[in-house]
Amino acid sequence: MAQSIDYGNLMHRAMRSLIQDVLSDVAANGLPGAHHFFITFDTTHEDVDLAAWLRDRYPTEMTVVMQHWFEDLEVNDEGFAVTLNFGDSPERMFIPYDAIETFVDPSVEFGLRFETQGQDDEDEDDDEPTPPDAPNEGEDSDAADGADEKTGKEADVVSLDAFRK
Template identity: 60%
Template sequence: MSDTIDYGNKMHRAMRGLIAEVLEDVGANGLPGEHHFFITFDTRHPDVEMADWLFDRYPSEMTIVVQHWFDNLIVAPDGFQITLNFGDNPEPLAIPFDAIRTFVDPSVEFGLRFESQDDEEEEHEVVELPDVDLAEALELDKSDDPKPKSKTDKGETVPAKEAEVVSLDAFRKT
């Protein structure tokens, strides 16, 4: 047993469960009202199934739109299958939930984004900082005036203004 609760993975499973539930309902009843989905997925995921020509065109990521025409929407515990029209050419796709990067329903401004371990590593690159003399960097201003200072547009140093407290009572409606 782990020493910590993996909230990130639990949350991702719950969000993917939400997507599955929504897609199951759409598969059974169609899209209600103005709802439509933009689903971006990782085409390199080993369980993605798509035509070779689509993979050649989208070798790492693809966004599909589920809106006007789709067919054979089947939801399984680990993913979904759907047939979409690409230039009057219906193509079946199989997309595992683990491959989904974003799920957006712009009609109601709803969206989910899934961060992968690769994304996190790219965002947290190690950056080397220049050597800094810590004592010099932390040296305090030894002037006799303890008040904070600020600079004007002309570069002159002047004492900073005192903060003012404003009562909001004057702006309240009665």
């Protein structure tokens, strides 16, 4: 039996399960109201399936926006596949939950941030969670600045790793 409870990994699993539940609902019913998502992920993750030109343009990480135009959202226990539009060029991609770095819904000021051990060391003295970067150029969104369109406020990102010892 383990010497301690690994709360960090348990929280990451729970947060990824929450993302799966949200995306499954969107796949079944569409995006309700003003909801939309900024999803930043690690493009170097071995299970990410991405067009070669997108991988070349975003060699380490990429932020995609699911808002006005997306198709064929398929969600499973490992991740999700979706077709997004990049400058009138639809591209299919698969993003595993383990590759997700941030998941933000600015319409309700909700966000999750997944930190790696290296980031824990850098952010050790930082009490405030760091919001994700704005979406990369050319992504499908009218809200590319990351601000809530109605209030103009940035979304708060929840970082539970700050409480981990």
